[in-house]
Amino acid sequence: MSAVVNSERIPNNVDLASDRKLQRALEAWQPKFLDWWRETGPEGFQADDIYLRTAISVDHEGWAHFDYVKMPEYRWGIFLADRVADRTIGFGDHLGEPAWQEVPGELRNMLRRLVVTQGDTEPASVEQQRLLGQSCPSVYDLRNLFQVNVEEGRHLWAMVYLLHSHFGRDGREEAEALLERRSGDPDKPRILGAFNEPCTNWLSFFMFTYFTDRDGKYQLLALAESGFDPLSRTTRFMLTEEAHHMFVGETGLLRIVERTCELMKRNANEDARAEGGIDLPTVQKYLNLWYSLSLDLFGGEISSNAASFFASSVKGRAKEASYDDHRALDGVYVIDVPHVPHVPHVPAAGGCAVTGWRREEVPLRNAMNEVLRDEYVADSQRGIDKMNRVIEASGVSFKLSLPSRRFHRSSGIYAGLHFDVDGNPLSKEAWERRRDAWLPTASDEAYVRSLMEKPVFDPKQMANWIAAPAKGLKGKPVDFEYVRRG
Numbered sequence: 082m083s084a085v086v087n088s089e090r091i092p093n094n095v096d097l098a099s100d101r102k103l104q105r106a107l108e109a110w111q112p113k114f115l116d117w118w119r120e121t122g123p124e125g126f127q128a129d130d131i132y133l134r135t136a137i138s139v140d141h142e143g144w145a146h147f148d149y150v151k152m153p154e155y156r157w158g159i160f161l162a163d164r165v166a167d168r169t170i171g172f173g174d175h176l177g178e179p180a181w182q183e184v185p186g187e188l189r190n191m192l193r194r195l196v197v198t199q200g201d202t203e204p205a206s207v208e209q210q211r212l213l214g215q216s217c218p219s220v221y222d223l224r225n226l227f228q229v230n231v232e233e234g235r236h237l238w239a240m241v242y243l244l245h246s247h248f249g250r251d252g253r254e255e256a257e258a259l260l261e262r263r264s265g266d267p268d269k270p271r272i273l274g275a276f277n278e279p280c281t282n283w284l285s286f287f288m289f290t291y292f293t294d295r296d297g298k299y300q301l302l303a304l305a306e307s308g309f310d311p312l313s314r315t316t317r318f319m320l321t322e323e324a325h326h327m328f329v330g331e332t333g334l335l336r337i338v339e340r341t342c343e344l345m346k347r348n349a350n351e352d353a354r355a356e357g358g359i360d361l362p363t364v365q366k367y368l369n370l371w372y373s374l375s376l377d378l379f380g381g382e383i384s385s386n387a388a389s390f391f392a393s394s395v396k397g398r399a400k401e402a403s404y405d406d407h408r409a410l411d412g413v414y415v416i417d418v419p420h421v422p423h424v425p426h427v428p429a430a431g432g433c434a435v436t437g438w439r440r441e442e443v444p445l446r447n448a449m450n451e452v453l454r455d456e457y458v459a460d461s462q463r464g465i466d467k468m469n470r471v472i473e474a475s476g477v478s479f480k481l482s483l484p485s486r487r488f489h490r491s492s493g494i495y496a497g498l499h500f501d502v503d504g505n506p507l508s509k510e511a512w513e514r515r516r517d518a519w520l521p522t523a524s525d526e527a528y529v530r531s532l533m534e535k536p537v538f539d540p541k542q543m544a545n546w547i548a549a550p551a552k553g554l555k556g557k558p559v560d561f562e563y564v565r566r567g
């Protein structure tokens with residue numbers, strides 16, 4: 082296993098000290114990262130002691146250390162999963178060749194773009210979640226928010242390490258730019274749509290960690306297959322941390338649903354809002370919103386970029402080994418492409434309703450985004466099933482569901498067109514008439530935020546709209562003082 086150095090300014094298992102130039106460059110980037118963290122990281126909690134997990138090695142058993150730390154003193158490090166001896170490339174045109182330890186010249190731009198796009202999402206989510214601490218439902222949840230935030234910061238480090246170590250001057254410039262863009266800033270926005278959306282309440286936060294972090298999981302799984310070995314190794318270790326982010330999302334949503342049903346049962350009219358809870362139709366609307374935003378992150382259904390990534394062996398499928406044909410040269414993926422009269426190639430043309438469908442046999446490589454999205458949809462459904470079991474067990478008749486993947490999309494073949502949550506085409510007018518039944522309205526948002534006006538800083542308390550978790554973290558009780566306010 083690679084030796085870990087935790088005593089240096091930048092903890093790492095990549096023998097950073099042996100490359101003075103790289104070490105100096107990263108040490109010069111570090112204070113800029115900290116400036117960014119202080120400016121855009123969790124507001125109002127930087128001086129508090131938080132009970133956090135810190136990655137200290139890639140050892141399965143003891144990879145993380147738990148203790149109190151003030152967030153600006155968190156030890157953000159660079160950790161790559163151990164090298165697999167004689168690893169060969171598992172897919173694409175370079176199938177069977179030894180994995181690359183250096184970036185092949187002809188793939189440099191493509192790889193840089195992938196690393197930058199992944200890297201950009203990490204600080205973006207910290208920016209989106211910056212104010213949430215001030216409305217936390219419990220100290221337990223507050224700590225989980227900060228855990229997610231510091232680890233997204235470490236994921237930024239993971240990508241910046243690659244940029245600095247393998248992409249020369251361009252890479253260093255990209256690393257600077259990653260600290261300059263800001264989520265939601267009209268002049269210098271983050272690269273991908275969902276990462277510019279406001280995440281202004283805890284229902285959104287749990288939807289974000291359930292759906293948007295799960296997109297992250299699938300992107301990381303696809304990149305973990307990369308022929309570029311350092312990218313594969315860094316993303317493999319990121320997945321270890323990512324699992325907790327989705328745990329936060331899934332358990333957060335389960336606890337909301339559990340509490341809502343409890344409150345409904347207490348009310349003669351099963352009115353959750355009357356009892357100060359989040360009613361299930363509102364949960365469904367936020368689900369529709371964050372699911373559709375997250376689906377967009379996978380890119381177009383029919384994509385020549387996706388085909389190039391796969392052909393070049395830079396980005397595979399999630400769990401590539403589970404497929405039989407790793408070249409994917411022969412297969413097709415059948416997609417029903419919406420037909421719009423007169424302006425078939427102008428999807429943004431408002432007012433046009435879909436009049437029919439054209440069945441297209443897309444060469445498999447060009448459908449790789451859709452293949453990855455399929456895995457994501459199935460994985461997303463699993464948690465929804467759990468939520469429905471909680472609802473059913475409580476005796477409430479309501480079912481949460483994922484909307485059609487055509488619903489509310491802004492990239493790919495459905496962009497600019499209008500579909501209901503079941504995927505049926507609608508005119509723009511009909512869609513607008515019914516929009517408020519499907520997506521959160523200003524008054525839903527105001528209601529949800531009204532429940533969260535006062536943060537809960539007493540470890541013994543839990544906000545009224547969410548159930549307590551079944552257990553605490555790392556063997557600690559639920560009411561442990563996970564955050565010590567300074």
Ligand SMILES: [Fe+2]
Binds near residue numbers: 232233236297323
């Ligand atoms: Fe991440």
Ligand SMILES: [Fe+2]
Binds near residue numbers: 294
């Ligand atoms: Fe994450």
